[in-house]
Amino acid sequence: MRKNGKLSNLYLIIVFIILYAPIFYLTYYSFNSGGTMHDFERFTWEWYKEVFHDTRLFIIVLNTLIVALLAAGISTVLGVIGAIAISNVRRNRTRNTLLSLNNVLIVSPDVIIGASFLIMFTMIGIKLGFISVLISHIAFSVPIVVIMVLPKLQEMSPTLVDAAKDLGASRWDVLSKVVLPFITPGIFAGFFMALTYSLDDFAVTFFVTGNGFSTLSVEIYSMARQGISLTINALSTLIFLFTMVLVVGYYFIAQRNNKAAGMGVRK
Amino acid sequence: MKKLLRTFIIIFVTAFILMFVVNRLNSSQGYGGGNTLTIYNWGDYIDPELIKEFEKETGMKVIYQTFDSNEAMMTKIEQGGTTYDLAVPSEYAIEKMKEENLLIPIDHSKLPNLKYINPKFMNLSFDPKNKYSVPYFWGTVGIVYNSEMLGGKKITSWNDLWDKNLKNQILLVDGAREVMGMGLNSLGYSLNDTNEQHLQQAKRKLDTLMPNVKAIVGDEIKMLLANEEAAVGVVWSGDAAEIMDENDKLDYVLPKEGTNLWFDNMVIPKTAKNVEGAHKFINFMLDPKHAAQNAEYVGYSTPNKKALAYLPKDISGDKRFYPTDKTTNKLEVYENLGKKMLAHYNELFLEFKMHSK
Numbered sequence: 001m002r003k004n005g006k007l008s009n010l011y012l013i014i015v016f017i018i019l020y021a022p023i024f025y026l027t028y029y030s031f032n033s034g035g036t037m038h039d040f041e042r043f044t045w046e047w048y049k050e051v052f053h054d055t056r057l058f059i060i061v062l063n064t065l066i067v068a069l070l071a072a073g074i075s076t077v078l079g080v081i082g083a084i085a086i087s088n089v090r091r092n093r094t095r096n097t098l099l100s101l102n103n104v105l106i107v108s109p110d111v112i113i114g115a116s117f118l119i120m121f122t123m124i125g126i127k128l129g130f131i132s133v134l135i136s137h138i139a140f141s142v143p144i145v146v147i148m149v150l151p152k153l154q155e156m157s158p159t160l161v162d163a164a165k166d167l168g169a170s171r172w173d174v175l176s177k178v179v180l181p182f183i184t185p186g187i188f189a190g191f192f193m194a195l196t197y198s199l200d201d202f203a204v205t206f207f208v209t210g211n212g213f214s215t216l217s218v219e220i221y222s223m224a225r226q227g228i229s230l231t232i233n234a235l236s237t238l239i240f241l242f243t244m245v246l247v248v249g250y251y252f253i254a255q256r257n258n259k260a261a262g263m264g265v266r267k
Numbered sequence: 268m269k270k271l272l273r274t275f276i277i278i279f280v281t282a283f284i285l286m287f288v289v290n291r292l293n294s295s296q297g298y299g300g301g302n303t304l305t306i307y308n309w310g311d312y313i314d315p316e317l318i319k320e321f322e323k324e325t326g327m328k329v330i331y332q333t334f335d336s337n338e339a340m341m342t343k344i345e346q347g348g349t350t351y352d353l354a355v356p357s358e359y360a361i362e363k364m365k366e367e368n369l370l371i372p373i374d375h376s377k378l379p380n381l382k383y384i385n386p387k388f389m390n391l392s393f394d395p396k397n398k399y400s401v402p403y404f405w406g407t408v409g410i411v412y413n414s415e416m417l418g419g420k421k422i423t424s425w426n427d428l429w430d431k432n433l434k435n436q437i438l439l440v441d442g443a444r445e446v447m448g449m450g451l452n453s454l455g456y457s458l459n460d461t462n463e464q465h466l467q468q469a470k471r472k473l474d475t476l477m478p479n480v481k482a483i484v485g486d487e488i489k490m491l492l493a494n495e496e497a498a499v500g501v502v503w504s505g506d507a508a509e510i511m512d513e514n515d516k517l518d519y520v521l522p523k524e525g526t527n528l529w530f531d532n533m534v535i536p537k538t539a540k541n542v543e544g545a546h547k548f549i550n551f552m553l554d555p556k557h558a559a560q561n562a563e564y565v566g567y568s569t570p571n572k573k574a575l576a577y578l579p580k581d582i583s584g585d586k587r588f589y590p591t592d593k594t595t596n597k598l599e600v601y602e603n604l605g606k607k608m609l610a611h612y613n614e615l616f617l618e619f620k621m622h623s624k
Binding site: 034055056058059062063065066069070073074076077118119122128176177180181184185187188190191206212216221229249 | 268270271274275277278281282285286288289292293311331332333335339342346347349350405590594
């Protein structure tokens with residue numbers, strides 16, 4: 001039994017090394033004065049300085065964040081409404097159909113979503129840029145939020161709502177005091193999923209950017225012809241550190257909340 | 268509910284604060300006003316200093332956007348919804364864009380600096396009289412090789428690649444026209460040949476090259492060659508310059524049977540809002556000093572005759588990148604072969620790729 005535990009630990013360690021190795025490799029060379037991804041010459045901060053001097057790159061990073069935050073926020077609101085609506089549908093067949101339609105959007109390739117958005121935007125005359133990117137990001141995030149929220153809604157016992165109604169709660173009270181608090185974890189999960197989807201989306205964004213608006217993924221891709229400069233390594237390292245800080249911060253907050261919750265009545 | 272509401276308010280407020288920051292940054296950079304010029308170019312294909320200088324000189328603000336392939340650029344312009352004032356496609360793309368009416372004719376009277384362009388690069392088959400395009404950079408397809416790894420052997424022609432000693436030593440770019448062209452050239456045919464027999468012959472000859480081919484790769488070919496993963500590579504001259512910068516054991520050669528001559532030209536797409544500014548920018552880039560500065564930064568060859576005088580001797584005198592007229596006369600520009608023929612080229616190339624060793 002003990003031996004088995006050691007083996008599984010070893011396996012876990014190997015998996016994690018494989019997962020993190022590319023990131024560390026990239027970080028390592030972001031300090032290379034040689035300017036290439038081979039032959040480490042000398043240690044330098046040059047590329048980091050360049051990141052902070054390059055206003056254009058900085059604007060692109062901010063754009064990426066703005067789109068991600070707005071798209072995730074809006075699509076969470078829409079997705080929660082959608083999930084509640086779907087779970088309220090009485091007829092089984094209709095509900096399953098709606099759910100399948102939702103899932104089709106999740107599995108359909110990004111390239112096709114992007115291309116169809118491009119065609120639609122140009123047809124109805126929306127200028128490509130911030131708005132077009134935001135709309136398409138919202139569009140592909142909503143189904144994901146729905147999928148994350150629905151299980152929580154199904155988990156919730158219908159007697160809970162009945163009890164609230166019996167005690168004289170209005171429909172708004174039921175929604176705001178019973179349903180939403182219950183599905184909050186699902187909502188946050190949906191929000192963060194949408195956020196990451198939006199942050200790293202390339203295929204859809206690639207089609208619908210234009211007019212001076214660009215996101216990080218598209219920008220990095222278009223550098224490929226001339227070889228990607230180490231500035232990108234530096235930037236990626238910074239973003240990686242930033243997400244690490246966020247995750248660790250989230251972990252501590254969650255732990256504190258758990259402790260507080262453990263003392264109360266709630267499980 | 269309260270917690271949810273609070274979190275989402277924070278999220279939206281953060282987003283709007285960021286938007287405000289971007290707005291301020293944009294206006295501090297001078298974007299956003301009406302006086303802008305949007306340039307659509309390949310990634311890292313211009314000296315950023317030149318953009319700054321142009322902005323200072325004209326008071327216009329330049330928005331520089333990048334694309335990674337002619338096809339991507341064309342799709343964006345074709346679909347509309349963009350306001351690119353200037354783009355830099357390659358010659359075959361210009362021909363296609365012309366056919367699809369995506370370009371605005373260029374007013375030569377606004378380009379006094381056009382006279383500095385070497386006449387050799389003007390009035391070419393893809394755009395007679397340069398009605399729609401002005402040369403930006405040009406180059407060739409050739410062979411990069413590492414003579415140290417080949418034991419001091421020199422390569423001078425396409426046919427040298429068929430040498431038995433080169434087993435598993437050659438990297439090829441993943442381009443149907445480039446590789447098929449190599450096959451056709453090695454047999455002495457034109458790389459725009461459409462004769463079915465010649466094409467089959469070229470394909471058969473390429474098949475016999477397969478034992479020597481290590482891989483057919485994309486942009487990573489630069490890195491692989493610089494790292495000495497293979498001794499020989501078939502690449503574009505601009506890439507070759509970059510590879511040789513990183514590894515000085517490498518040399519670039521134009522095969523004596525002839526090869527491809529390519530151009531990236533400046534055009535004004537029909538989506539342009541600032542046609543006046545676009546002309547100004549073209550004229551600015553045609554200035555010999557600016558052209559020389561740009562060529563030194565990017566590493567590709569400039570078509571500007573006068574600019575050569577401003578380039579360091581070791582660049583302008585480099586016969587590999589500025590070959591003599593005698594050599595360039597042998598080089599061929601890709602012609603638009605039409606959809607059907609192009610598909611045939613692609614098919615033959617695919618068959619070649621699938622040919623087992």
